[in-house]
Amino acid sequence: MSKVVQVTGVLALVSGSLLLSACGLNGKESPSAVSTPVQAANVWASRADTAQKALQEHFWSPTANYFHKDNKGDASFNYWWQAHALDALCDAYSRTKDEQYLTLMNSLHDGVRAKNGNTFENNYYDDMEWMALACLRAYQLTGDEKYRATVDTLWTDIKTGWSDYMGGGISWKKDQRDYKNTPANAPASILAARLYQLDQKPEDLEWALKIYDWQQRNLVDPATGLVWDGKNRQGDNKIDKDWKFTYCQGVYIGAGLELYKITKQQEYLDASVRTADYVLSSTDFTKNGVLLERGKGDGGLFKGILIRYLTQLALSDYPSSESRNRYKAFIASNGEVLWHSGTHRPTLLFGESWGTQPPADQTDSSVQLSGVMLTEALALLEQEEEL
Numbered sequence: 133m134s135k136v137v138q139v140t141g142v143l144a145l146v147s148g149s150l151l152l153s154a155c156g157l158n159g160k161e162s163p164s165a166v167s168t169p170v171q172a173a174n175v176w177a178s179r180a181d182t183a184q185k186a187l188q189e190h191f192w193s194p195t196a197n198y199f200h201k202d203n204k205g206d207a208s209f210n211y212w213w214q215a216h217a218l219d220a221l222c223d224a225y226s227r228t229k230d231e232q233y234l235t236l237m238n239s240l241h242d243g244v245r246a247k248n249g250n251t252f253e254n255n256y257y258d259d260m261e262w263m264a265l266a267c268l269r270a271y272q273l274t275g276d277e278k279y280r281a282t283v284d285t286l287w288t289d290i291k292t293g294w295s296d297y298m299g300g301g302i303s304w305k306k307d308q309r310d311y312k313n314t315p316a317n318a319p320a321s322i323l324a325a326r327l328y329q330l331d332q333k334p335e336d337l338e339w340a341l342k343i344y345d346w347q348q349r350n351l352v353d354p355a356t357g358l359v360w361d362g363k364n365r366q367g368d369n370k371i372d373k374d375w376k377f378t379y380c381q382g383v384y385i386g387a388g389l390e391l392y393k394i395t396k397q398q399e400y401l402d403a404s405v406r407t408a409d410y411v412l413s414s415t416d417f418t419k420n421g422v423l424l425e426r427g428k429g430d431g432g433l434f435k436g437i438l439i440r441y442l443t444q445l446a447l448s449d450y451p452s453s454e455s456r457n458r459y460k461a462f463i464a465s466n467g468e469v470l471w472h473s474g475t476h477r478p479t480l481l482f483g484e485s486w487g488t489q490p491p492a493d494q495t496d497s498s499v500q501l502s503g504v505m506l507t508e509a510l511a512l513l514e515q516e517e518e519l
Contacts, residue, residue: 174514175514176467176507176510176511176513176514177227177511177514177515179471179507179510179511180223180224180227180504180507180508180510180511181224181228182480183480183482183503183504183507183508184220184221184224184233184504184508185480186479186480186481186500187199187217187220187497187500187501187504188236190203190479190481190500191203191497191500192236193207193243196243196246196247197239197240197242197243197244197246198214198217198240198243198244198247199213199214199217199240199497200497201213201496201497202494202495202496202497203479203481203494203495203497203500204493204494209247209248210430210497210498211244211248211254211256211259211263212256212258212259212262212263212430212433213430213433213497213498213501214240214243214244214263215244215259215262215263215265215266216262216266216433216436216437216498216501216505217240217497217501218237218240218241218244218263218266218267218269218270219262219265219266219269219440219505220501220504220505220508221233221236221237221240222237222266222269222270222273223504223505223508223512224508225237225273226273227508227511227512227515234274237270237274238276241267241270241278241279241282244263245282252282252285252286253285253286253289255305255306255307256304256305256306256316257290257293257302257303257304257305257306257316257320258304258305258313258315258316258319260286260289260290261286261290261315261316261319261320261323262319263282263286264282264283264286264287264290264323265319265322265323265326267279267280267282267283267286268280268283268323268326268327268330271283272330283327287323287324287327290302290320290323291339293306293309293316293320294343295309297309297310297312298310298312298350298363298364298369299346299349299350300342300343300345300346301316301317301343301346301347301350301363302316302317302320302343303316304316304362310364310367311362311363311364311365312350312362312363312364313351313361313362313363313365313372314347314351314359314360314361314362314380314383314384315361315379315380315383317343317346317347317351318343318344318347318359318380318383318384318386318387319383319386319387320339320343321339321340321341321343321344321347321387321390321391322340322383322386322387322390324336324337324339324340324343325337325340325387325390325391325393325394326390328340328394329390329393329394337394340387340390340391340394341391343387344387344388344391344400347384347387348403350363350371351363351371351380352384352403352407356406356410356414357403357406357407357408357409357410358376358381358407358410358414358416359380359381359384359407360372360373360375360376360380361375361376361377361380362375376416376417377425377431377434378411378417378423378425378434378435378437378438379433379434379435379437379438381407381408381410381411381417381438382437382438382439382440382441382442383437383441384403384404384407385404385407385408385438385441385442385444385445386404386440386441386444386445387404388400388401388403388404388407389401389404389441389444389445389448389450392404392450393448401450401451404445404451405445405451405455408442408445408455408459409455411438411442412458412459412462419487420487421462421465421466422465422466422469422486422487423435423438423466423486423487424487426484426485427484428484428495428496428498428499429496429498430498431484431498432484432495432496432498432499432500432501432502433498433499433501433502434502435486435502435506436501436502436503436504436505436506437502437505439463439466439502439505439506439509440505440509442459442462442463443459443463443509443512443513445459446459446460446463446513447512447513447516460513463506463509463510463513464510464513466486466506467506467507467509467510469486469487470482470483470486470487470503470506471507473486473487473488473489473490474486474487474488474489474490474503475490475503476490476491476492476493476495477490479493481493481494481495481500482495482499482500482502482503482504483495483499484496484499486503486506
């Protein structure tokens, strides 16, 4: 079918009443966000292109082949940030089929291995899981066997993190095996489920199910769907119930969605929807339709990870149309507020707080990546609605 000349469906609502509630963290409306409707087709594709360009311009090292910590000369190497950068490049290549992104993906893959001591194995199980998920996407997009070899190496190592201590679960890192958390378990369940869908190996599905089961029994509030971060961090067998992070919600949503695709068991979909609905309604995470969580460093990535998996749920055929439209509207609302209130111009640097103000002239690549993931999510939603 031919493309429509205007963004249709839910995204168009952002230009009207929905954005009237998209306020900053201080409770005041952002006039620029409210007065700037999404009208033209492919507006978010264009914005995603410029966001990707800014990421490369301000953070990419063409000699070391990885993304620096910030745009002001801090060349620190953060392994798991690079995994999400690869994921973001996969987003761009999947959307555009532009070979420049293939070149960057290849360079980043090799640059990470070199910077990480000529190996992809790492002390942190969650870091390896993020990298394996990104490399699996790269493999499925390109067919390049080197990405698949990386996935296989990492998956073999990740499974060594499982133990019967606390009834199962994967440890956060190799030198602290008695601490287990959501970032080390929910992404592993996603990875195992996707490997099963690709290869149909029963053992991968067994891993996906048992990891998810441990995650659900230990780190999810059954009443609300809130996903807690970890357990036994200080050796006291306590759950970190005060640690409420957006990315924990995102990966649990993603794990349930992958298992529902495979099993068609309603409990998995219901769990993902329950958690997604909690995020949208809870003052722990949002105010006036905008995600509250902020922070540089590792925390800069958290919102982007939530958006990635919430988008996948919104684009699936499984939740009700009402739920899907609500998720799409929420993502679109956050995108408009970030673009008009949280973006420094002309640099196109994103702020850590999407609803208040842009950065002065410095930001971390983690923060920038979350903004890139948000623009790519909206470009994908825009594309799916233009059928």
